[in-house]
Amino acid sequence: MRSAHIEQTITALRTLLGDRLSTGSSVLDQHSHDEAYTSPMRPDAVAFPETTQEVSAILRLCNENSCPVVPYGIGSSLEGHIVPVQGGITIDTSRMNKVLEIHESDLDAVVEPGVTRTQLNEALRATGLMFTVDPGADATLGGMAATRASGTNTVRYGTMADNVLAMEVVLPDGQILHTGSRARKSSTGYDLTHLFVGSEGTLGIITKLTVRLYGQPEHIAAATCAFPNIESAVDTVILAIQMGLPLARIELLDEMQMKGMNIYNPDMVLPEIPHLFLEFHGTEAGVAEQVESFAALVEENGGSDFAWASKTEDRTRLWKARHEAYYAGKALRKGAESVVTDCCVPISALAACIAKTKEIVAASGLIAPLVGHVGDGNFHLLILIEPNNTDEMARARDLAEQVNMLALEFGGTVSGEHGVGLGKRKYLAQEHGPAYALMNTLKRTIDPNNIMNPGKLVTLN
Structure with a gap:
């Protein structure tokens, strides 16, 4: 009632x-x-x-x-x-879904919060520009800003935090606030724009965003390569980053995820061992040089089956398969439900963190394929459980909690891109220490009646 x-x-x-x-x-x-x-x-x-x-x-x-x-x-x-x-x-x-302005010369656009990333890129098609943040789902830009979303392009183009220049936000009392500007930098006061990026609707509602755009690359090539183990794949990525190779996407899929990919995509038969999916952007000559350099690193680290494609249809097929990793993972256990979690650690700790994670998964007795934005140190587990099985749900939740705590042990964060919501709030005090108390103070100051998405992110009653 x-x-x-x-x-x-x-x-x-x-x-x-x-x-x-x-x-x-x-x-x-x-x-x-x-x-x-x-x-x-x-x-x-x-x-x-x-x-x-x-x-x-x-x-x-x-x-x-x-x-x-x-x-x-x-x-x-x-x-x-x-x-x-x-x-x-x-x-x-x-219903607030208009692309309001496109400033081609300044490489930015002004949009309402209900505009989706594919809608914006469709509007940009004739300009030679693109919006780069791609979390997989065709999410709204308002939601992506509120959750500080990222995705497969982050290693080169950054997260939503890097790509939001200004905002219009309505505060809990109805006041309309404008933060930031279309200028590329500012040194005037507190960075209020990025206070609201990642605030998950707990401080106000975003009603307008100014976002950064990039030129569409002259040439794009995608590649896949296989490795005998996770460590050699991650070592290859670390070397590539240290060399300054400007890779646009570097995605890791473990052997269990590759098995699911083969089940879900029968025409994509790849060895069921760890793989990297990659994408290179630049001039035709520049991309060829990147591919050659990376192929040498793959060979040096024991990789194999290096194959690359520059045709649009081949690249589209590859990244469609990557974006469908959730469904491919679920194909490993017919009719299963899933518990999804992610975490992020320094890249140098990634291989060790994943190795420990796989030990925890084995001990749980559950199936949990792994994918990751390896260039960022971010990985995801899809923990498969039988519907309405309370024992498996409890084990899945315990597994997710162990992985979150493991990330903190390795100097990382309990979420690289999923955000906090209800699922990860209990870890924030441990991750942020006294800074978490300051988050609560900010929430109480801006939203004293606690009407904005109560029960999320912070711990006000």
């Missing part, structure tokens, strides 16, 4: 939004979960604003009534970020 303050909020929002405020069961169910293994919980209503002014009015009403608010992009997050654990109003930004 809804509380009086939520009923009052819904009544006021229905006057403001009309049929763009929904309490229908299917809409509430859609907004009750993301792609994580956390339990779904319905919001009391879902609002679909179309302007910044509407977002401001919604937040002002919710703040006055102490009604919880959860921002929602497309629902592709992986740690329960958008689960409305205290009910309230979910604000779905999907």
Whole structure:
């Protein structure tokens, strides 16, 4: 049963939004979960604003009534970020989806938060420019900024933190705030833009972003190569980075993940041993030089089956297979559900951390294929479990926790790109120490009524 303050909020929002405020069961169910293994919980209503002014009015009403608010992009997050654990109003930004400005000379674009990465790149097609952050899912840029997303291109082009120049944000009391500018650098005061990048909807709602663009490379080539073990693959990557090879993508897939790839993609028969998937960007001559240099490193470190392709269709097939790693991993156990986790460590510690992780996986008795953005020291586990098997779920959660703690032991972080949400909040005090208390102070100062995505990231009651 809804509380009086939520009923009052819904009544006021229905006057403001009309049929763009929904309490229908299917809409509430859609907004009750993301792609994580956390339990779904319905919001009391879902609002679909179309302007910044509407977002401001919604937040002002919710703040006055102490009604919880959860921002929602497309629902592709992986740690329960958008689960409305205290009910309230979910604000779905999907109708705020305009590419507002493209500044070709300055290599930037201004977009609304509901614009997806593929939508922006489609708008850029004729300009010779591209937006580079690619988390795999066709996520919204607002959601990607809120979770500080990254992905396969990060090793060369950076994360969302590196690619957001400015923001328009609505604070919990409805105030509209502008941070940053289209200038490439500034030394004027606190960096408020990057306070909101990674804040996961706990401080406000992003209603506009200025993002960095890059020129599309003249030539692109992709490659695969196999290694006898994880250590030799990682050593090859470390040497490549130390040599200054400007690799655009460096993806690691372990032997279990390669087995799943072969099951899921019968026409892609590759040896079931650790592989690197790579991509090179530059001039035709430059790419050829990169490929030659990297091939020499592969040979030096005991790698084999080095094969590269520059045809668009071949590259597309390769990266489609990589982006479908989740489904390929699940093919290892028909009908399985999954618990997904990630962590990130210094690159020099990656091979040792993965080796220890694989020992923990073996001890758990579970199947858990591994993929990683090896150039960043970031890897992911897909832990497969039988549906409704409480014992396996408990073992999977314990396995994920051991991997998170292992990352901290190696001087890393419990999440390189999945974020915190509900799933990783309990590790933050250990990872950040006194700095975590400061995060709580900032949250309390900006959102004293604790209406913004309560129960996430920080520990306010």
